[in-house]
Amino acid sequence: MTSHQGWRPKLVALDIDGTLLKWVDGGGGGSTHEVVPDAVHDAVQRALADGAHVVLASGRAPHGMTPIADQLDLQDPVTPDDKLWIVASNGSVIVRHPPTEIVHEETFDAAPAVHAVLQRHPDALVAIEERGVGYRVSAPFPDGELGGELIVTRLEDLVSAPVSRVIIRDPQATADDFVAMAAELGLHGTDYVVGWTAWMDLSPVGVSKASGLQYVAERLGVGAEDVLAIGDGRNDIEMLTWAGRGVAMGQAVQEVQDAADHVTGTVDEDGAAVELDRWFG
Structure with a gap:
């Protein structure tokens, strides 16, 4: 944690789900949807007006x-x-926008890790990003869990070439099941992170939101000590420890809170806005 008096973030790294977005019940027959609360939007605008770079990392x-x-x-x-910088796919894909341009991508051979997981969870679902379209999937995922078009594809075809990220999801298991399984398997040659549910992201070794942000920060001339990062998931842990100030959302699991320098309010309390207003109020 950078704590010297007068410190102010030069770069703000923001997770999306559980940090910026709030679920809103459509009511009256409307569909439930995600929105950026006005308080968060306005706090981000104040950070930009103060000269801070704001980078989404998800x-x-x-x-x-x-x-x-x-x-x-x-x-x-x-x-x-100029175009924005965006850190996508847990750091595996770096994008400039708009229009969307992929400027850096890390890939790996996912087949060994995928097969190892499926030996333990044979009914698990597998997804690979289909750039700009959606995802190629071994079978349909639960509604609303993946954005874009879902293209059902044979498993062997999904992992036949290097990929930047793999999602494995077992609706019949729990997050704790996946955490225990990953620890037992080791998954050599692959990094992984488990989500809120039995959801596992596989990525190249050494690739995380932190490595993606490091790539961006170097190009913006910003050091890690001048970065404020806010997130709520296990895939945010490296980012929170890398940044000069790492802040966990109030609803984050204890493992994530322990990695942070500070814990702000929950997403329903606009915790990201509360933290931003400490520096850009």
Whole structure:
């Protein structure tokens, strides 16, 4: 944690789900949907007005992140006409937007890890990003869990070539089941993170939101000590420990809170806005 007096973030790294987005019940027959609360939007705008770079960092694929950047009205604080930086797919894909341009991607051979997991959870679902479209999946995922079009594809075809990220999901298991399984398997040659449910992201070794943000920060001339990062999931732990100030959302599991320098309010309490207003109020 950077704690010297007068410190102010030069770069703000923000997770999306559980950090920026709040679920709103449609009511009256309307569909439940995600929104960026006004308090969060306005706090982000104050950070931009103060000259801070704001970078979204998520496990989402790029096509699931760019609409959020647009909702937040993100722009580069120094050169507003320049493209934004976005860290997608848990750091495996670095994007400039708009229009969306992939500038860096890390890939790996996922087949050994996928087969090892499926030996323990043979009914688990597997997904690979289909760039700009949605996902290729071994079977349909539960409604609403993946954005874009879902293209059912044979498992062997899914992992026949190097990929940047794999999602494995077992609706019949729990997050604790997946945490225990991953620890037992080791998953050599692959990094992994378990979500809120029995959801596992597989990625290249050494790749995380932190490594993706490091790539971006270097190009913006910002050191890790000048970064404020806010997140709520296990896939945010590396980012929170890498940043000069790492802040966990109030609803984060204890493992994530323990990795942070500070814990803010929950997503329903607009905790991200509360933290941003400490520095850009």
